[in-house]
Amino acid sequence: MHAMKRPDRMGRWIALAAMFSALPVFAQTATAPAAVASMNREVADDGWRYSLGLGIFETPRYPGASASRFQPAPLVGVSYGRFFFGSVPDANVLFGLGAYLYRGENVRLGVALSYDLVNPREASDDAHLRGLPDIDRTAHATLFASYNIEWLSVVGAASQDIAGKHEGTSASLDVLAKYRPISKLTFTAGPGVTWGSAQYNQTFFGITAEDSTRSGLPAYAPGSGVASVRMTAAASYLLDKHWNLGARVTVSRLPGAAGNSPIVEKKTQTTYGAFANYVF
Template sequence: MLLSAAAVHAATGSAPAAAATTTPQDLPDDGLHYSLGFGAFVAPKYSGSSDNHVVPAPLFGVRYDRYFIGTVPDANVPFGVGAYLYRDNTVRVGVAVSADLVKPRKSSDDARLTGMPDIERTARATLFASYNLDWVSVVGAATQDIGGKDQGATATLDLLGKYRPTEQLTLTAGPGVTWGSSQNNQTFYGVTAEDSAHSGLAEYTPGSGLAAIRFSVGAMYQLDKRWTLGARIGATHLPGDVGDSPIVEKKNQMTYGVFTNYSF
C-alpha cells in the first residue's frame, strides 16, 4: 500500500503538525506503483476551535523506486514530492516538499476571529524517519516553512503499537507530541498589538514549546490484494502557552475519519 489517511489536520491545513497519524505502510517492490483513495473526516475548523466541520480528503500516491508524489504516512505529509534517502525492512529516512491544500485558518471560521488575519497556505520542507517492527512503529518528522508565510518550524514524534487479530485486520494505537517554534506558535496562536486592536482579543505572545499532545486509535482492513478500508479516531490536547491563547476555545479536540484505498 502506497498511501493512507495521514495527517488529517495537515491535509486540510486546519492544525499543522497536530494530526492523527497512521502507521507507515509496507513499501511495494521497486518499480512504478499507484494508489487512489478517498476519505471523509470530522475535524475542528481550526486548531482550538469548538466547532467541527466535515472535510473530504482525496488520497493519491505514485512511487517509482525511492521517489514519490502523494501522501507519505512515514512523514504525516498529506501531499508532497520527495524521496527516501535510506530504506530497509525496519528503517526509513527521507525528505519531502509539500504544500497546504487550503488555508489553515480564515477569519470567517468563527466570530471570535473577526479582525484577525487569515493564515495563508504555505510550502514546507520535511525531513522524516521511521523505525518499524511487526508490533510497533516510531515516526518522527521535522518541518520548516519555505513559503515565507511566518509559520516557522515544527517537530513531531509518534509511537504506534500494532496488533493483528486476523491476517486482514490491523489495529493501531499510541501517543504523539508536536513541538512548535516561537514563530509557528505566534502565527497560529498569537495575537499582535495590531491584531488585538482589530479583533478585541487580548494581546498574546506564546513562546516555542509543545503545541500538541495526542492519542490516536485506528483500524485497517485488507479486503483483498488491492482494496483497503480504514478508520481513525484522534484526541488532541493543546497544552501550555498554546492552550492558553485567547484564540483557543477548546483545548481538547477530536478528529474522526474513514477512508478507502486502492493500490495498483
C-alpha cells in the first residue's frame, strides 16, 4: 500500500514546488521569494513524473516598484529519479534543469541550471526608470538544500550569474511552518530573507555616475547585504490524484541599503499568485 501512494504524493510534491518557484515569474530578483521545500518528505526513487499547469500572478513591475502587473505563467514539471526539468523543486527556478546530489529522509541537497525567461527589469517598465539600463536575462547556477519534517520546512539556496550579466551572487533562506487540517488541504506560512553580493545589489539597486547623468537620479552604490526580508502565506488543495489548486501571498520589505536606493519607489512589495496544476 505504501508504494501505491507514491504517485499521489509525488504529484503534490511537483505541483507545490511549481507554485512556489513560479512566483518570481520568469526571473530571479531580490524581492522574489525563494522557493520552499515541498509539503511532503517522500520523493520517488525512479520512474518518470509529469505535471502541467497555469498560474496567474500579480507582481511588482521591478524590485522597488510602486506599480504592479498581472502575468500568466506556465507550470511545467518533468522528473526522472533524482533528475528534473521545468519547475525545479526546492530551488527558486521556474524553468531549469537539475539533480539531487543527496536525498535523505529529511535532508535534500541539489544543483540546478536555469535561464531567465524575461528581463528582470526594463526601462520601459516605469517612467521612474527612464535613463537607467535594462537588466538583461542571464543564466544561473544554483546550489540548494532543504530540511523537511512533518510540520516544518527550512530551505536555503545560493545562486550565481554564470553568463556575465553582472547579477553576481544571491543567497536565500526560508523557514515555513505547515498545517494540514485535512489530508487534502495544506496551509504554509513563515519568514524568509535574501542576501545579495555587491555586484548583485549594484545591478538591481545601484546607479553609476553615467546612469545618474542620463536619469537625473543621484549616483548610488549599495554594497553587499540583505536585499529583502519577507513573510509568505500559502494554501494548496488536492482535488484528486491529478488536480491541485493553490494560492499564495508574499509581502517583502527592502531594508537598509537596498531600500534606500533612489530606484526604489516603494519599500514594501507584495506578490499574489494562484494556480491550477495537473499531474499525469
